Amino acid sequence: MGIGKYIKKDNQLAAIEAFKYLTSLNLQKKYLKDFLINTAIFSLYDDEDVCADIDCEFYKSLQPITRPGSKTKNYNEYSGRFRKYIYDYLYGNITAKEALQNVENIIKVYKVSSNPKESIIGFISTVFISILAVSMFVSLIVLFIDDFNPFFEFLPWDFWIINVIGAVLMLCSCFLHIGDLTAFKCQFHLILTSMGISLNFIPMICKLIINFPDYNYISNWTYKHRHFFVLIFLSIEIVIDGLSLLRPYSVKDINANSINEGKNFQICKMSNSYGKFFIWLMMLYKFIIISVLTLLIFIEWNIKTTSYDIKFIMSALCGNLFLD
Incomplete structure (x- = not known):
């Protein structure tokens, strides 16, 4: 109950007095003693006069709970399934632990957690990805060590840095699915993944165009303006x-528990037509990049001077497509 702030001051004061009376010790005692209406004033359950008429020990042993009306869209369904699981336990069909877990699963939304107490797999994955991302950045040091230069001749040192940044962005996009899912996380997971793919593959496309077996204007121009070439693709x-x-995305609740007693979860959902168009545009752009890269790899597959690098790029391409 509450008091409206838009009513007259006199009415507010009168309502306050009414609340004081309704919640007073004497009136609550009368309701409890004469009408068995439970009260939140627990000291009354120690009153000898009250306990002469009711079983105070019984009432003190109760553990009242509130209805989860704000956590479920269909309380009747929740109530029915709640009672079903309790009856299953009472009749010996399931254990107490299973019953409590089933009740919790009705409204609980499961999420990826990096807390080892909640998910050991999530914790291990988080640690592994973090170590891998840091290792990739640290590995860039070898670009500036002369003894390792022969192993990194395929790309210029700045292109290797761009390539690694792209790979790290794709890895780190996984972190956006840890914890509670939000529209922000959904949006930037897509952007980080998309940008990561571009940064990862565009330097390779640039180099393969430059290495094209037959002399042509595009290869010559790309050789002279390789940074501008990369900038054009990144600008797009x-x-x-x-x-x-x-x-932006929205977050949709998937009530898997009500369907097959699975675990509820959330997904990113794009309902807007323009938003879907931009996503398809993004996918089309990635398809073009990957198609061009694949075509160039096919054309230059048998070039001996870059044979090892070509096969490495193909392996990386297949790996990225598999992970994505």
Whole structure:
């Protein structure tokens, strides 16, 4: 109950006095003693006069709970399933632990957690990805060690850095699915993954175009303007990613427990038509990048000077496609 703030001051004061009377010790005692209406004043359950008429020990042993009306859209369904699990326990069909877990699963939304107490797999995955991302950044040091230069001749040192940053972005996008899912996390998971793919593959495309077996204008221009070439592709990526922000994602609850007694979870959902268009545009752009890269790999597969590098790129491409 509450008191409206838009009523007259005199009415507010009168309502306060009414509340004081309704919650007074004497009136609560009368309701409890004469009408067996439970009270939140627990000291009354130690009153000898009250306990002469009711079983105070019984009432003190009760553990009242509130209805989870704000946590479920269909309370009747929740109530029915709640009682079912309790009856299953009472009749010996399931254990107490199973019954409590089933009750919790009705409304609990499961999520990826990095807390080892909640999910050991989530914790191990988080640690592994973190170590891998840091290791990839640290590995860039070898680019500036002369003894390792022969192993990194395929790309210029700045392209290797761009390539590694792209790989790290794709790895770190996984962190956005840890904890509670939000529209922000959904949006930037897509952007980080998309940007990571572009940063990872565009330097390779640039190098393969430069190494094209037959002399042509595009290869010659790319050789002279390789940074501008990369900048063009990244600018397109930034524009598409920016447009995708105009129509953000929403988070949808999947009530798997009510369907097959599974675990409830959340997914990212794009309901807006323009948002879906931008996502398809992003996917089309990635398809073009991967198709061009695959075609160039096919054309240059038998070039001996870059044979090892070509096979390595193909392995990386297959790995990224599998993980994505």
